[in-house]
Structures are given as C-alpha cells and as structure tokens.
Amino acid sequence: MILFKDVGFEYEPGQPVLQNINLELEPGQVVGLMGENGAGKTTLVKHINGLLKPTTGAVYVNNIDTRDTSTAQLAKTVGFVFQNADHQLFADTLQTEVAFGLRNLGFSKEEVDNRVAQYLELFELTRYGGQSPFLLSGGERKRLALASVFCVEPKVLILDEPTQAQDALQKDKLLNFIDSFRDPEHILLLVTHDVEFAIRAVDRLIILSNGQLIADGSPHQILSTPLLLDRARLLPPQLTQFAHLMAKQFPQFPTNVTTLDETVEAVNQLLRGRR
C-alpha cells in the first residue's frame, strides 16, 4: 500500500537527507521507525502524505504517485498525528477541533456530528463538551489531537513520538488503542525513541540512520544487535538485555523470548531444571 522506490531527498542541493530508500508497507502491519535525532525519520514520514515530494525516485500510496496528488487529497487515506498536540489545536471548542479534518475532507454535516460525538466518546473527552481545547491538561490535549485525526478513519496512521510526556497509564491506554487499530486493512507507523514501548507495540521495526535504512525486520532481533542500537543511539529494552545476559551465564537460555510472559516462563523453567 505504501511504496518507496529508490527515494532520495535533499532540502538543499548537495546535502542529501534521505538516500536509497526502498520500503514497502503492507496493510495489517504495525511498523516502528527508529533512529537517531537527525536521521531523517520525520523527513521520511512526511513523504507518505505528500508534505514532501522526493528529489529522486517516487513514493506511491495505493498505487498513486504522491507527486500526482496533494496532501489534502492524501489526508483521506493518511492520518498524521504530530509530536506536539499544541501544534494542531486552534478551535474554540472540542467539537470544532475534531470536526476540522472532517469538514476539510467534505463529510456531510450529519456524518461530521456523528463522528465528532463518537470519537470524543472513544477518547474519553465527552465530558469536556463545549470547552476550549486550551483548558485541557497535556495528556487530554494529546488525546484530542488523536481524536481529531482518527475520526477521519484513515487507512494509514502515522504517529510521531506518541509516548512522549505520557505516564505509564497513558502509555498502556495507547497500547490498547494500537491493538484495536491493528487489522488487515490498516497500516500503523510509529516513529519513536521509546524502545520499551516499541518492543511491545510493533511487529516490524525499521531503523534509519544518517538518511539510510540500516535495518528492517524483527524488533526483537534488531533491538538486540549492539551495532544497530549504537548507530541509532538506542538502548536495548530491559528484558532483551536480561535475556542476553542470562544466555551468557546459562547457554541454554532462549534469547528469542519477546514478551514478559515468555521471559517469565523461560526463567521458571531454568530454575525448575536446576532443582
């Protein structure tokens, strides 16, 4: 559904920000995009909804070349929630804020009203009804930003640093939400630094470093490879670290455990075996 073919991008001639990007994202995937600051993650992701057009190569969304269409057109298919919710909020009431995207994309008044109510409910914001978005707390504003992009029901959803400034409960809610979005028709792309979150949320991990793709595959495998972690300025998730250190002490300890439950079971087995 999303195809990057030999994509290169530079803001100014001679200074490439993206090079040789070849990438295919299929529906049904929850993909993580990681990399050091300045690697080009945001630049890459902006190509998906046409905010940026490639200098070389081409980007296709549902077989349409992004150069043949506009960001507004692509907004029907691609939803983009930016890192800072305050960069989006402008309306006088929550309803108007959520309705903004829907109205821009030409939904009927009835449909707009329906979806506004539905999504305010989904994100637990209904009780703030006709209030100003600016009176909400930081976490609530983030939920409002999410609601106003989700209500369009795009097939592709891009979230830029969704866990920033979120506490543990909020992150759990986000994980639940991501799970509910996971289905054969949707693509979910998470740009993040948060390794603990990534390893729980994504099925596929892509690492961008210095404008080039250096890894694309299993999150667990990639987050245990020191060289990649180093390039992307990441630290391995605690459980991944644990599994590898355990394997050093106990060669039979499985290093391919991916979830908390699997790790618990592996340790239990090890201890039982020692009796």
Next chain:
Amino acid sequence: MAAIFEAFRFKQKATFMHSLDPRTTFFMAVSFSIIGMLFLQIIPLLLVFISMAPFILLARSTRQWFKSLQGLAILAGFILIINSFFISFSFAISTVLRLVVLMTAFSLFFLTVHPDDFALALIKMHIPYEFAFAFSMAVRYVPTIATETETIRDAQMSRGLELERGNILQKVRNYIPILIPIIVSSIRRALQVAESLESRAFGSTAKRTSLYDLSLRKRDYAMLLVTTFALIFALYVAFVVRIQFPFLLPDWFFWGLPF
C-alpha cells in the same frame, strides 16, 4: 516573498565587516541611508549604490544580498508601475534605486552584526539592559518560531487544510488554524523562557557585568572617519551646491530618462 529576509539574516563569518564594532556598522548603515535619501537623481543614486557594493563584497555576503533583491522584485515592480503612471518612468527608476540603497544599507548592518553584539552596543550607549535584551531575545527566537510555523502548517495541511482554496476572504480564514497555534505556542514558549531566566537570576538587583566588552579599534575609527567624510560631502553637495551653486554640478548629475 520570504526571500526578502535573506539579506537580514546574520551569519557568523570572519570578514573585515564582521570584525567591526556594531556601533561603527550601525553608523555606516544610518549614514548610507541618509545619503540615499538626499538624492533623487538616477546617477547620484547609482554612485551611492556602487560605493556600497565593496562593503557587501567585503562582508562576503553577496549571495544573501542578491536573494533579498529577488524578494524585493515584486515590491519594486509595484513601485515602478505606480510611479511611472502617476509621475514618470525616470522618477520611478530613481525611487526603486533609493529602495535598493536603503535595503542594502541596513542589510549591511544585519548581515554582519550579531543581535547580541547589537544589544551590547545598545547598552554601551546607555540604553537600559531590559530593552536591549528584549530585542536580542526576539531576534534569537525568530528562527525557532519560523521552524515551528512550518511544523504547524504541515500539521494542519495533514488534516486536509488547503491554503489556496476559495476566494480572498476564505484564503485569509484558512490561515486561522495556523495563526492560533503559533500564537499559543509562542506564549507558552515565552513563559518557559521567562521561568528559565528567573531561575538564572535575571533581573537581580546587582549591577550587571558582562563577559565580553566592546571597544573601538583602529579599523573602527578609520571606517567612522571615512563614513563621516562621505556623509559631510554628500550633505554639502545635496544642500549647498545644489541649491546655491547648481551650475557647478556637471550635466550628467541631472540626467534622466525622457519619459
């Protein structure tokens, strides 16, 4: 149109012009502006402009200055048309030339003087610290706000906002979803910066000292002298000679296009 700001964006370079005390550069900018305002004839204005060119070259900032010129083109074209229509083409050209001279004079200042050095200069000239600081703060955050504006614009366009759609009234309204987040964000930022300043004893009652100091050097005195002479000479020609002894001025001084 945003290209017009290129000639006013400071870039750290090691040139003669950059090494001058900001007060010197400021004096030069003001003097050149005054000289530019003294004349309305094409040839003198061209001469003034040509005399400023070496300074732009010395500051190694020709590319930036030229970009600004391009940005100025629309405004210049507008002035050209209006003045040609109402007065004469010759007059229009001289007005445009004046505009270029003024722009160049001040870009010379902004290109080579860092806002904080300017703030230091203001303080040396006994302007209260708070004003000088407010000014340098504003300049320091301009690039930050500019970047944020682009992000906000991207975010709203990603929600289907089309800036170019609709009649002129609609087009103005299209900018509201961009303007409001900029304002709100800037207010938030101002509060954060203020908190940070307070936390570093800004506004403390003690008399403020500074790590660096400005002092005028030989080159500054030289430039000040040269500029003063140029200014006096220009004033002399513009007032004394032109009014009392116009016959002393060569014919080409008054040359203008016949239309």
Next chain:
Amino acid sequence: MSIEISRLSFTYSGSDTKVLDDISLFIPQGAFVGLVGPSGCGKTTLARCLNGLIPHFHPGNLEGSVIVQGLNSQEHQAHELAQKVGLVFQNPENQLVAPTVERELAFGPENLGVPRDEIRQRVETLLYQNNLLELRDKAPYELSGGEQQRVAIAAILALEPDILVLDEPTANLDPLSAYEILKLIAKLNQEMKITVLLIEHRLELVLPLIQELIVLDNGKILMRGPPAEVFNNPLVSKVGVAIPRIIQLMKQLDNPRIRATTPLSVDEAIGMILKEVRR
C-alpha cells in the same frame, strides 16, 4: 541543611483546586532523590516551589513553608534562591538564550554582577568539566538535543547552587543522550556533592543511584522510601508510575525468594538469579 518542606499546600491563583496538598519533606545535603507520579500530580509545581518561581513568578495561595539552605522561599527573591537551587527544565531550547555556548554559561553570573575575571574562570572550568570545550562558539541551534541539555545544566551550575532540581530533563532526548545526561547528574551528585531532586518518567537508568523515591499523586505524597521498598508496594502500579520491566519480571516468577526481591537493574536481577541457582 538542604531542603525542608513543611506542610506545603499550593493553589494557583484563579483556580480552586490545591495542586499540592500538605506536603512535608526533608532532603538532606548530598542526597539523590527521585520524584515520580502520574501526569498532573504536582511534580512540576513542587519543583517550582523549590527555587522560588512559586510564589514569586506564579502567584497563588501558598500555605506552609519551603526552606532551602536556610532561606525561606517566601521571604527571599528568586535571584537569591537561584544561587542555592538550580532548576533545569524539560525543553533545552527554551533554556538557551545566548548566541554561543560560552556566553550562555556566562549569563547567570553576569546577572549576579560577578566580576569579569571570575566569570571567565567559572566559564572555563565548566566548559572543561562538562566536555563542552569544542562547543564553545556554537550557537544553540547548532547543537543536538543532548548537547543543548548539557549546556543548560552547565549554565545552571555557573550560579554555583548546592541543590539541583531537574524536571524531566531527558523527556525530549533519544535514549543514549538521556543516559549520558543522567550519568552526568549522577556524577554531579557523587563527585561534587550536589543535592539532586530528579523528576523522571524513565527511572530505570538511575534507579541504583537513587537513595529515596517519592511518589506523588494528586498533590500528596503517596509513598516514599528506598526504591526497592517503593516498587514492592502494590499501590505503585495503580498510580501510573512505570515499573521497570525487570522488576515486573522478577515479581512474576514462581520462586518465592526471588519474588521477594526488587532488583534495581538488570545486573542485580541476574545476580539474584545466580545466587538462587547456586543454592
């Protein structure tokens, strides 16, 4: 000496709700204390009370008292308190106000009227101690997030405070940069004996160094104590405090002896398992 908070309550002016509710706390000189809690619990407000931003910059109704290094925050101006308590914020960019790193470090002392020679000395020392020598002439926008935060911290240290309060200093940084900043903070605490109060979501990296962990919820202190003790308390997960995965792991194992332990790092956990295996 250090920080004495006595029955502190605070309500921002224009609001009815108490953001801080009857908080009492003593933090001794040289301590390294962590402060956690869900969004909106009052952490940032508490931080602001420590250097005088509350009540001098943010007006409101303050009850009780906050005494830092013997100075009552209500009776002394923010600039006096700034020499005792340094406050580092989340967003590095909004803390850097000068054109170059060098001038940034000088900014604080300049405000205090410190003589030029001494400023020069402080700046050179800080550049050296904080690995900033190569960045001396760089402008804020030329620095990475991690570098910016390092400069922000050094700029606060230029005022020579005895106490450092950091409000989510690594929130905007990538993991490796976050780790480097936290290491720097630990170094400041251990080598220079600076008292540290660290507000962080991502505690795993500093857990072994923290002597006391305070959990704030709805303006009140919910629990406090050595980190191991706090994470043993089942209330913690209900409040929205992130429990390090390694602790979650250990708490779910079959072996009751291991379940009773609370490792503060992966290495500690491995150590505990090894000990159990060798029995």
